[in-house]
Amino acid sequence: MQQVKAVVALAKGEPVTLQTINIPDPGPGEAVVKVQACGVCHTDVHYRDGGINDDFPFLLGHEAAGIVEAVGLGVTEIEPGDFVVLNWRAVCGNCRACGRGEPQYCFNTHNATQKMTLADGELAGTELTPALGIGAFAEKTLVAAGQCTKVDPRARPAAVGLLGCGVMAGLGAAINTGNVGRGKTVAVIGCGGVGMAAIAGSVLAGASKVIAVDIDDRKLERARTFGATHTVNSRQADPVAAIKEICGANGADGADVVIEAVGRPETYEQAFYARDLAGTVVLVGVPTPEMKVPDLPLIDVFGRGGSLKSSWYGDCLPSRDFPMLTDLYLQGRLDLDAFVSEEIGIGDVEAAFTKIHDGDVLRSVVIL
Incomplete structure (x- = not known):
């Protein structure tokens, strides 16, 4: 003792x-x-x-x-x-x-x-x-x-x-849960520590466009330092429309992967509608027990296809992920x-x- x-x-x-x-x-x-x-x-x-x-x-x-x-x-x-x-x-x-x-x-x-x-x-x-x-x-x-x-x-x-905890949650939400890979388009809603790590993870995985969404211009400016290619202040613009416009080349109707790092019903709905058809939504923001998403029509869930995922601890396996990410850090890549x-x-x-x-x-x- x-x-x-x-x-x-x-x-x-x-x-x-x-x-x-x-x-x-x-x-x-x-x-x-x-x-x-x-x-x-x-x-x-x-x-x-x-x-x-x-x-x-x-x-x-x-x-x-x-x-x-x-x-x-x-x-x-x-x-x-x-x-x-x-x-x-x-x-x-x-x-x-x-x-x-x-x-x-x-x-x-x-x-x-x-x-x-x-x-x-x-x-x-x-x-x-x-x-x-x-x-x-x-x-x-x-x-x-x-x-x-x-x-x-x-x-x-x-x-x-x-x-x-937080950095692994964000990195893992992109790499492990969202399966972000080369050429994918990604939007991250919420640019706190977890969201910023999701941006860094998306860049590390080779995403072609990484869109940061927040209501704070300070955070959006910081997101660019982590590799965000585009930023959207959702106080000033409809984030769903903005994400769709940015990703609209080649007929896309949204981002391939949208990572919700806030944990609120309204931002989850934005993530749902901002993804491309058959795209992926990853919820890594932590909601409170009373929160619900009552205005999401089930026909839209069915009709848009794709995946709705939650990411708990970035779906990480510490024995696999921690040493690998530490090596990337020491190499100057993370x-x-x-x-x-x-x-x-x-x-x-x-x-x-x-x-x-x-x-x-x-x-x-x-x-x-």
């Missing part, structure tokens, strides 16, 4: 605080990781605000890279000293998806069995709920060994740690550094949440 500093959300909607927490020694199948960097993701805000569940207190942070410090019994795939990116898809190897050779859809991903706890005050001993089973706004964290993916140690922790807007201290997370809300950053990254 050891004690470290960590960022904790004690109660719904309250500012996060820096707490001392207890980290158990790793048990069978577990690992303790010394965190070097962890990105500040909008999902952490959802946890703080009770938008995920009510299992307070939460140990926040999940887009992280670090060094394995210790492993428990039976752990053979990693060892102390390994440089790893943490993931929240530790596949089981036994479920139906794993059995049919599709572990990226594993039904039974797992986390550490032991619980980290608060160390001080009236709540001493209270079990913490780690965000996405990771909890990496901390000097060290306890995870399942399968949540540790070894990557090239030459990579910058602040950059490759972002593969742990600019993960561009996603790092600022580096901050562990005490600056609450201020970083405000910057996310205001659209001022792609990612603030906590350096430990």
Whole structure:
């Protein structure tokens, strides 16, 4: 058992605080990781605000890279000293998806069995709920060994740690879920961190046109730096008409792939109608439970054909995708550094949440 500093959300909607927490020694199948960097993701805000569940207190942070410090019994795939990116898809190897050779859809991903706890005050001993089973706004964290993916140690922790969630979600929405390939036309609705990664992934995959759609000109300007060939401010123009006009050569009636990275009914409808006949819609933006799409006629779903897909974690397999994307980063072919807007201290997370809300950053990254 050891004690470290960590960022904790004690109660719904309250500012996060820096707490001392207890980290158990790793048990069978577990690992303790010394965190070097962890990105500040909008999902952490959802946890703080009770938008995920009510299992307070939460140990926040999940887009992280670090060094394995210790492993428990039976752990053979990693060892102390390994440089790893943490993931929240530790596949089981036994479920139906794993059995049919599709572990990226594993039904039974797992986390550490032991619980980290608060160390001080009236709540001493209270079990913490780690965000996405990771909890990496901390000097060290306890995870399942399968949540540790070894990557090239030459990579910058602040950059490759972002593969742990949002950047992987966007890249994977394009490459894995949307099957974007050479010559395809792509529209991305919503240019936050996930949408920007979808743009980067589309460019990496060889898309001929990549159309960025947002209501914020600052984000649209940034999208061009990630490779967007066209931009549409949907406050000023109908995005469906604009996408169709841009893609209209050779008789196309929209984009081959439209990636919705907002998670709202109105933008999903825009994505649906902005795709070409037999095109693909990918929903990677996370909706809230009450959201519905009531105005989408079923005859249009039938008549336009194609695919309507959701992308959960970019349909990634960390053991396959993280090392490959890290190699592309080191080769200069994938600019993960561009996603790092600022580096901050562990005490600056609450201020970083405000910057996310205001659209001022792609990612603030906590350096430990």
